[in-house]
Structure formats: structure tokens, C-alpha cells
Amino acid sequence: MESVEVVVAHDQRATLRVGGVFLKVDADQAATDVEVEAMALAPVPTPAVLWREPPVVALAAVRGTAIGRLGRPSTASAAAWVAAGAAIRRLHDAPLPSWRGRSIDEKASGLDRECAWLVANDVLPADLVSRNRRLAQVALRPSTPVFMHGDLHVAHVFVDGDEVTGVLDRSEAGQGDAMYDLASLTLGHREHLADVLVGYGAADADAEVIRAWWSVRCLTAIRWLLGHGFDPAAPGCEIDVLRSQA
Template identity: 60%
Template sequence: MRCAGVVVPAILAGVDEVQIVVAHSERATLRVGDIFLKVDSNQANLEVEVEAMALAPVPTPRILWHNPPALALAAVPGTALGVLGKPSPASPAAWAAAGAAIRQLHEAPLPPWPGRRVDDVRTRLDTECEWLITNAVLPEALVIRNREIAETALRPYTPAFTHGDLQITHVFTENEALTAIIDWSEAGQDDPLWDLATLTLGHEDRLPHLLAGYGQDVDHEVIRAWWSLRSLSAARWLLEHGFDPNTPGCEFDVLRARM
């Protein structure tokens, strides 16, 4: 079998249905039976994902094959903690189990590749805020207030092994135990509170449950700052790739909640 120039092993033969999980100009993820096929325009993303999963001390998907620019992963057991914009159906114990696993990741040895620089994050944030105001995407006062809050996150920190894109749909549990964390292409050395903020974005009521497993020695103001920063920085990308940050419970509501 061949797909967009990619040689596809016979393990995919005979499958009746292909489900598009996500697709945009940069990457696509397809579900083919019990296999997830990821195709990325940037091969470095898949290389990071493969290496990060090998290093991470938490459950990750099983790699079936890696044939650039595609990566095939086995489906993981359990269900995601939830989706952005809807209440999480997972129990407090399931959130605590996720917190304990994330703490284990953050205490693991650092991956060998470097992480983001605070100055680069600040520059991108300012660029995105200017775009939001210039194009009247959001009220200027809303952007300015959240930019002020976001500054709290832009401080010196001790880097940890982070997932980097720990969205609520990327953490799976079953019977109140963590079964897998998926999508590791943005893993690296970064602020551990970035992971905690990403997971609880739009689910602020779940932060106490997450910290019950992770541990309480975190600065809640920094997590709130990351909520603002992520929502401001991601808005343009989401809009340009067919996602709506103005959906109830999503990024724009997160920004409005800070006012």
C-alpha cells in the first residue's frame, strides 16, 4: 500500500475505514483500525516524538513503525480525561493519577535537546498580542489585561522534562489509573508549570484534583499566567488552521475569565 508517497506496511491492509482524527497544512493523524498513522511535514517533530517516548518514564503509545514522514502507533487503552470546551467526565482520582505521572516525568533526567528560551516566548507573545489588537480579533483591553497576567510566567525557572503540549485529550486513564500520554512531538526541556497549565486550560476546577497527585508545591499564579499566555499565543494559529478559540469554554473564554 502507498499513501501520499509513503510506503505503508501490509499491517494496514484490509482495513475498511479510515478516520481523520486531525488534519491541517502542517500534519495529519489518521485512525486505521487500532492504528494511528501520523504524517508530519516536519520530520524533526516525529523524531522528537519517537525519542521522547523512549525516554519518558510514563506509559506511552507503542511504536509500530517509523517510515518518514509517517509514524504508526498502536491505540492506547482507556479514555482521554476530556475535551476542551466540555466538562471533564473523569473522576478526581483519575486526575490525581495523571498528576502523579506528570510529576514522575518532570523529575526524570532531562532530554538531550534544548528547550524554549524565555525571551523567544516573550517575543512571540508580544507579536501575537499585537496581531489580535490590530485585526480587532479581541477587545484591546482584554488582550492588554491578559498580557499583564502572562508576564508572571516569563520568569527564571528550573527546566524539567516536559511533554510540551499536554492537552486534556492527550492524557488517557482507565479505572482511575493512567494508561498513556500521547503526542510527544513538542517534548523537551521547559517549565513544568507549562504542562500543568496546558492540561487544566479551560478546566480550572480540576487543578486541585491534578495537584492532589502531583503535589502542592506549585505557584498557582504562574499557572494562571500560563493560561493567559497559551490562549493569547495560540489564537492566530487556531483561527488559521480551522479551529475556533471562541467556542464556549475554549481559549477566548479563558481570557475573558481573567477580567
């Protein structure tokens, strides 16, 4: 029997790997519905769905390795990051899915709630939070919706050499802001933003908005990360990104 590897596990979701198969167990079947439908619609490489028996969905492994990890330098080539930008562009140019993401008002209220929590619980200095909240405001503007991945964490893009072989974890896909995806991929890897924009099309990107989304993502993620056994204060991770932003 092959060994079972726990890829990630918390009270919302667990992912196990057994050989070439990933088993995702999700408490929210609506999120799994979104992920399966988004994989079927997206014009970019995705894992094959082998079977589904709620609350479990089995996905085939994809070739290659993650293009990077938050808090570590990426060993992927510049060409791989360019290819990632091109893959994101294909997704954003695809027909919109039928479901919508959160509204700007919902995102703004959630951001304010998390900022207040960070200060009230002495997680971060008030001036660091307020400076990043001001930067974040730039992202909270109307935008033309695209087919957004929604959680394009750097570990969710797999490459083999200079080729994108898989874009994973689409449970937060929907209609949304293109710059959010670009920011998610380059969070903590700002040195590769220029490469991503070469593949995506720099004329259609707004670097100021991307940087603003970096602040939004970090401010709104810290409480969840702390509550689920992750360390946002690790070198190169969310708190370091906030400091570099300010």
C-alpha cells in the same frame, strides 16, 4: 477493510486512525524525531511505535479515553485527575532530555507579536488582550528546567477508570517549565487543578504561575487555531478562558 478516521488534519500534520493503529504524517521530520525519542525516554505510559517510514509513524492505540476535551465538562473521576498529576510528576522528575525548548526571550517576543496581531486585526478587544498580557508576564521568569511534555493538551492524556494509560503527542517535548505542563492540562478545566496538584505535589506548584501560563497559551494559540480551522471562540475554549482570567 476497517474505516479510516481522520483524527486531526492541517497543513503541518495529519493523524489517521485505522482500527487500533494511528498513522501520523508530519511535514517536519525533526518534530517526529523528538516525539519518538521522547516516548522512549519518558517514564509514563506512551503508545508503542509500531513502525516508522518518513513522513509516517505508526503508533498503537492505548486503552481508555481522553481525560477531557476543551470546551466540555470532563467525565473523568477526581482520582483520574490525581493520577494525571502523578504521571506529570514522574515525567518532570526524570533525567532531562538533551534538547532544549524555547528561551524566555523567545516566548516573550512571540507573545508580544501575537498580542499585537490580535488587536491589529480586531480579533479581541485591546483591554482584554492587555489585561491578559499583564497576567502572562508572571510566567515569563527563570525556572529550573524539567523534562517537559510541551503540549499537554487535555485530549493528550488518556485514562481507563482511575488509571493513566497513555500520554500522547510529544513532538514539542524538551527541557522547560514544569508549570507550563500543569497549565496546559488544566486549561479550561480549572475545577480540576486542585486534583492535579494532589497527584503532582501542591508544595512544588505555583498556582499564580499556572494561571499566567493559561493566558500565555490562549493568547499565542488563537491565530494558529483560526488559521487551521479550529474555533477558539467556542464555549469554554481559549477566548472564554481569557475572559475568565480578566
